[in-house]
Amino acid sequence: MKHLRTLGYCIKQGFSGLWKNRLFSLASIATVMACLTLIGTFYFVYLNVENALLKAESSVGMTVFFNEGVEEDRIKEIKSKLEKVEEISEVRYISADEAWEKYKKENMTEEMAASFGDDNPLKESASLEIHLKNGESGKNVADSIRDVSGVRTVNFSETVSERLSDIRALIIAVATVLIGMLAAVSFFLIRTTIATGINVRKEEISIMSIIGATDLFMELPFIVEGIFIGLLGGLIPLLILNYSYTIVENALKREFGNAFENFNLLPKSEVMGGFLPVALLFTVGIGFLASWITAMGKVRKIAVEHF
Amino acid sequence: MGRIDINREFNKIQTPVISFNNVSKKYNTGTDALSNVSFNIFKGEFVFIVGDSGSGKTTLIKLILKETLPSSGKVFVVGHETKRLRRKTVARFRRSIGVVFQDFRLLKDRDVFENVAFAQRVIEAEPHTLRHKVSKVLNLVGLSDKARALPKELSGGQQQKVAMARALVNNPIIMLADEPTGNLDPNSSREIMRLLDDINKRGTTVVVVTHNQEIVDEMQKRVIVLKDGKIVRDEAKGTYDAVRKEAKEEFE
Numbered sequence: 001m002k003h004l005r006t007l008g009y010c011i012k013q014g015f016s017g018l019w020k021n022r023l024f025s026l027a028s029i030a031t032v033m034a035c036l037t038l039i040g041t042f043y044f045v046y047l048n049v050e051n052a053l054l055k056a057e058s059s060v061g062m063t064v065f066f067n068e069g070v071e072e073d074r075i076k077e078i079k080s081k082l083e084k085v086e087e088i089s090e091v092r093y094i095s096a097d098e099a100w101e102k103y104k105k106e107n108m109t110e111e112m113a114a115s116f117g118d119d120n121p122l123k124e125s126a127s128l129e130i131h132l133k134n135g136e137s138g139k140n141v142a143d144s145i146r147d148v149s150g151v152r153t154v155n156f157s158e159t160v161s162e163r164l165s166d167i168r169a170l171i172i173a174v175a176t177v178l179i180g181m182l183a184a185v186s187f188f189l190i191r192t193t194i195a196t197g198i199n200v201r202k203e204e205i206s207i208m209s210i211i212g213a214t215d216l217f218m219e220l221p222f223i224v225e226g227i228f229i230g231l232l233g234g235l236i237p238l239l240i241l242n243y244s245y246t247i248v249e250n251a252l253k254r255e256f257g258n259a260f261e262n263f264n265l266l267p268k269s270e271v272m273g274g275f276l277p278v279a280l281l282f283t284v285g286i287g288f289l290a291s292w293i294t295a296m297g298k299v300r301k302i303a304v305e306h307f
Numbered sequence: 308m309g310r311i312d313i314n315r316e317f318n319k320i321q322t323p324v325i326s327f328n329n330v331s332k333k334y335n336t337g338t339d340a341l342s343n344v345s346f347n348i349f350k351g352e353f354v355f356i357v358g359d360s361g362s363g364k365t366t367l368i369k370l371i372l373k374e375t376l377p378s379s380g381k382v383f384v385v386g387h388e389t390k391r392l393r394r395k396t397v398a399r400f401r402r403s404i405g406v407v408f409q410d411f412r413l414l415k416d417r418d419v420f421e422n423v424a425f426a427q428r429v430i431e432a433e434p435h436t437l438r439h440k441v442s443k444v445l446n447l448v449g450l451s452d453k454a455r456a457l458p459k460e461l462s463g464g465q466q467q468k469v470a471m472a473r474a475l476v477n478n479p480i481i482m483l484a485d486e487p488t489g490n491l492d493p494n495s496s497r498e499i500m501r502l503l504d505d506i507n508k509r510g511t512t513v514v515v516v517t518h519n520q521e522i523v524d525e526m527q528k529r530v531i532v533l534k535d536g537k538i539v540r541d542e543a544k545g546t547y548d549a550v551r552k553e554a555k556e557e558f559e
Contacts (some may be wrong), residue, residue, distance in 0.1 A: 006431045207412055210372070211428040211477065212402035217396075 006217065014224025017197050024193040026221035030285050031189045032233025040241040040279065042178060046171050048116055051266050053145035053168060058096055062142055062156035063094075064128040072126065072152040078148060085144075087137040092129040099125050125163060151163050183286060189291035190229055200300045218303065219295040226291020227284055234283030240273055323347040323383065324481055324512050327373060330380035332366050332536075340366035341536045348514060350480070353507045356516045357531035357547055363514050364516045367533070368485055371514075372404060373397055380517040385480050402430055402513070405482045405511075407473030409489035411466040413473075419445065420454040423472045430477055444472045448502060462497030471502060475511075482506055488522060496522060510522045518548035 018025045066075055075093065082091045094102075100122045104113040130137055130145075142156040198205065208218050249265045265271075325348040332341040341363045348354050358364050368377040370382050373389040374435035382389045385403045408440055413422050427437040445451050448468040452483055467487060474482060475499055483504060500522050507513040516521060523530060523546060530545025531538055 002431050002433075005434075006428075009428055195415045203412065204414055207414065207425070208429055209398075210401065210406050211429050211473070212398045212400075215396040217398075217429060 005092065008219070010217065010220035012225050014219035014228065016193050017221055017225050018228060019199065021193065021197040021200055021225075025225070027188050028186075028193040028229045029233045029236075030122060032186045032230060032286070033237045035186045036234055036237040036279055036283055037240060039179050039282075040237060040275065041183060042175055043244065044241070045277060046264050049171060058277055061129055061131045062138065062145075064130065064145055064154050065125060065152045066150050068124045074150055075128065076127055081147070084126065084143065084170045086218070087132045087133055087141050088130055088132040092131075094129055096123045096126045098125060100208045115207055120142055128171020142235055183282070186233070186283070187290045188287050190226055190227070190287055192295045193229065194226055194291045194294040195298055197222060197225060198295065198302070202302050205299055205302045214302065215296075215303075218299045219292070222273075222295040222299065223291045224286060226287040226289075226294075228287070229291075230284040231280070233287070234280045238276055238279060241275075242268070245271065316513055322350045324350050324385050325514070326381075326383040327367075327370075328381045328383075330370065330377045330382055332363075332370065333378045338342070339536050341370075341377075344533075344536070345380075346531060346540055346541060348392055348512060350512055351507070351510060353504065353513045353526070353528040354515070355526070355528055355530045355545070356514065356533065357518070357523060357530060362533040362534075363536040365485075366536075368483060368516060369501050371481075371483060372401065372406070383466070387415055402477050403480045404478035405471075405477065407467070407470050407474050407484040409486035411470045411490075413466060413469055415458055417555065418455050418457055419450060419461070419469050422458070422469055423476050426476045428471045440476050441472075444476045447475070447505075448472045462495070463491050467491060467495070467499050468502065471499070471506075475506065480509065481512045481514060484513070484517075486519075486544060487515060488517065488519050493521070495534075497525075500526060523547040 064078075072095070079091050079093050082088055097120060100120045103122060104116075130141070132141065138156055142154045143155050145151055205218055245265070245268050249268065251266060324361055325346075327344050327346050330341055330344045331339070333339050336459065344363070344367070356367060357366055364543065366375065368388065370377060371384055373384075373392055376390050384400070387400055395458075417425070423441045424437055425445060427440060432440070432450045442451065442454075446472055448471065450465060450468055453461060453465065453469075461469065467490075469486075471482075471484075482503065487499055487503070491499065496519060503513050503515065504526070530540065530542050530547070532540035532545075532548075
């Protein structure tokens with residue numbers, strides 16, 4: 001009860017300090033807001049790009065063709081073995097007839113197709129269509145399949161999977177640098193704000209220390225101030241981002257409809273649900289750390305300068 | 308009336324609340340602020356510490372409050388050797404010392420009641436204890452009717468009384484006053500000194516650092532005189548300077 005009352009008093013003092021030092025507080029909140037808005041925007045773009053890449057990756061596949069005379073049973077045996085390979089998500093058997101039907105449909109007019117009658121020029125072209133879980137493993141899987149007896153050739157485009165991995169690595173690197181820089185800017189601005197607040201209340205701190213206030217009692221109002229800057233600086237952009245996401249989502253739907261599957265954004269609940277707690281923890285954490293470090297150094301220095 | 312336990316009373320009075328044993332303080336700048344200073348201040352005493360600027364008075368206060376540590380020798384305050392006090396215990400230690408400054412050091416944006424209550428909030432006092440103690444101490448310094456006034460609405464003497472109330476509200480063992488009359492007119496100065504005397508009569512040890520010769524001479528209390536970091540005089544009923552003392556004795 002006693003400590004709760006003291007905590008209440010310190011929180012009240014923290015808010016009072018925030019108000020007394022409102023110009024700097026506002027500047028800090030605005031900086032944290034700007035940082036989080038940028039981080040959020042970047043993160044949402046990243047998530048959606050990654051989602052699109054994942055979709056593209058899962059469509060990355062390879063086709064395995066077999067030597068002449070390899071029986072359907074043998075191909076199906078290879079298929080069941082491949083299905084057990086961890087990197088492979090799906091293996092589909094395309095029979096010679098199926099392959100010919102597909103070819104006719106995609107590349108011939110009905111008249112041209114009819115001229116072949118019952119002949120199947122692709123009768124030795126039964127194949128396995130393989131879909132990978134992750135494009136990065138494509139090259140290794142293709143090399144292994146090439147060594148299987150009966151396999152004539154494996155069609156696989158290595159560059160697609162490599163390019164996808166490169167894009168993801170680049171996005172992660174840029175995001176890390178950007179987030180690091182923005183976090184540092186927020187951190188130092190909050191430190192300046194708290195330091196200014198401490199200077200404004202120098203006299204009060206000096207009196208507190210001479211009448212026997214503990215370090216925590218003197219520092220807590222400033223830590224509250226820092227946490228509140230972090231909290232406000234986090235909550236406002238989250239609301240803005242939440243609202244903006246809906247606008248962008250609707251705009252994309254309006255512009256592209258469902259014509260391109262990859263243009264559909266991830267559901268807002270999925271994106272915000274993961275981002276909100278981490279973002280708040282991030283901004284409140286920066287506010288806490290910056291104010292705590294500043295208060296520890298500055299308050300304790302003032303507390304020994306009474307005469 | 309009950310019997311007085313003479314031994315108990317004697318022990319009580321003989322307990323030093325401040326004790327300097329061969330204390331020297333040399334600052335990093337090379338200045339010798341205090342050299343081999345030794346004295347005891349006992350519970351219930353009223354002591355003036357006088358001396359010119361640079362004589363070591365401020366260093367002496369800093370050593371009592373553990374704002375600085377001695378370069379050599381030992382400082383004991385209310386039973387603690389200040390050098391051995393850990394950072395965590397300094398706050399509690401300081402609650403046994405009430406400090407009054409020349410410039411009052413009141414919180415300008417808070418009224419008289421809140422200025423005094425501030426000292427109680429710092430020690431996490433219960434709300435009803437806080438109200439009771441603040442009212443009691445404001446009554447003692449004669450400012451009950453000014454509880455809701457801001458410091459700027461008070462005279463210098465009244466502001467110093469608020470500062471004294473703040474120093475007193477936590478029942479300190481020692482009241483340390485650094486030039487308490489430095490910013491006051493003679494009448495207010497006398498009033499403040501009378502109040503300090505009253506506080507002392509209630510059992511609090513009072514240590515006053517001052518330049519005010521008239522007050523020191525009038526009060527007839529123990530006087531410790533510092534010069535160039537050394538104690539040059541320590542008299543039970545002293546005056547500000549030796550010349551006056553001799554003249555006074557001659558006259559008597």
